[in-house]
Amino acid sequence: MSGHDRRLDHSAPAASAGATADSGSSGSAGAGNGSTWSGSAQAGRSAAPSSADPAAPSGAPSAAPSIELEGVSFSYPDGTPALENIELRIDPGELVAIVGQNGSGKSTLARHLNGLLRPTAGRILLGGRDVRGLHVARLAERVGLAFQNPDRQLFAGRVSAEVAFGPRNLGLRGAELDERVRAALDAVGLSAEAASNPYDLGYSRRKLLSLASVLAMRTPILVLDEPTTGQDARGAARVRAVVAVAAGEGRTVIAISHDMRFVAECFRRVVVMRAGRVVLDGTPDVVFGEATWPELRAAYLEPPFAALAGARLGLGATPSAASFVAALGQRARNA
């Protein structure tokens, strides 16, 4: 357990450095005006460990555990089927976006990852071990889940108490606990609100608060259910920076989102769900590539505008603004 603690300590300065990456990286991606996030997302990418060992034992200090879903099916007690025979492997340090139609099972899947729901068939392995035997409290140390609806998550009377709740339950006290709270609030830009009542904050900031309370757990795996919903440009940039920083620390980030721009810019793998099944799984280049548009649209999704524009110009796969600008620049130089 001491090795585990050391890893957590290491991530502390990195987390606060992330806040500066948010404002300080004008970015070599050249996406320019108003896109500081693309620079930090890039930084996250290059800093992510490329050789994380998926077979590492679950207690290993250096890597998040892998996640494997084997034939996972789930039906709600009223008989509504939500997941059907999901086969999915997520390696340590992966950045995975889960997209799909409303009601396609995305949030249900997320709730399986931290044990809030247990599959009615199949099994889920964390670091190679079946989670069935793990108590929710043990899972909570590994997998942090930020709910889609912050009001289902928040309950404390003060913002700082809300954020402290998780790490306190991990046994942290005193200066160490304070530091966790400070860094988490800093990462989402809520430091000035530490003494406020969570319900005096607007929806968008309650949502950032629910994210902070999960960040404070410093779990090796982060699961974010529609983190950019309701955010303005600045709030969305905060969320992107949080994802980039977590990626830079080698954590696994799994986000559910309808925001295809966010998905294409920040994630390296996109899983498309439809009616409880995984129908597409690949890099943004592949999933948002022209060949899969019919399948995407059958899942009620639309590729990002940059992908449409890139195809229109014959630039190939350009799912993000940065990749579109780069491809367009390349063509201009060749001409």
Place this chain on the structure above:
Amino acid sequence: MAIELRAVRYRYAGASKDALQSIDLRLEPGRVLGVVGANESGKTTLCLVAGGFAPGVVGGRLEESARIDGVETTSIPTHALALRCGLLFQNAATQLSNTTATVFEEVGFGPCNLGLVVPDVIERVWWALKAVGVEDLAPRDPARLSGGQGQLVALASVLALRPRYLILDEPTSELDPAGTALVADALARVASETGAGIMLVEHKAEVLARIADEVIVLGEGSVALAGPAAAVLADPMLAELGIEPPERIGLERDVRAAGLDWPAVLAEAPA
């Protein structure tokens, strides 16, 4: 007839500063008024004030004039407001009544409370469910819907009231792109066919580009920009106000910022 705010100032009970300062706006029947703004700029408060929900239900202090069809909202009783104004909360879970066993009953809850006869209630429920494309959810338990499905059902429950004014606080925030397009088209249809005036708070600039007649941009409780939707959404000031422009405009800006020309062939591509 219109919802009309003149120099409205509003402060929540116990708050140390005004949430809205000097807001002017006018929402006429049949029109779609888009509202955008950064986090905490007063969008949700504006919904509550324009719908007469604040100060009437939530308390606080309103100064100057907020009128619905010429009557100050502070003198309209809540049951009468419900006939005029349908208010969709940002958080769909707080909208649902938690008293019904099926989506059908949930959407019928409002019309029943308006005292409509049963055949009319049934007609309205099917109309509203179809308008947002969720008639297949009718037998489902409202407590067991996904976030996006819950949002569509909450919207249907407000549409079923057939109010003269609809005030919608981010009705598409948890919807997939197809659901978002469906709701946008449904709202445009409701405005043109039933003559409802719609005030629409929306972070997705694409939605406003598609259906809004006018757009106002809030910044720190005041109107920072206002005008025809196309002009406001293309205003370079948007970025400074913390608003993401529509995807195409954002991409064009990125391309130009990199010193490249915006390809002419994309000018007529869909936004």
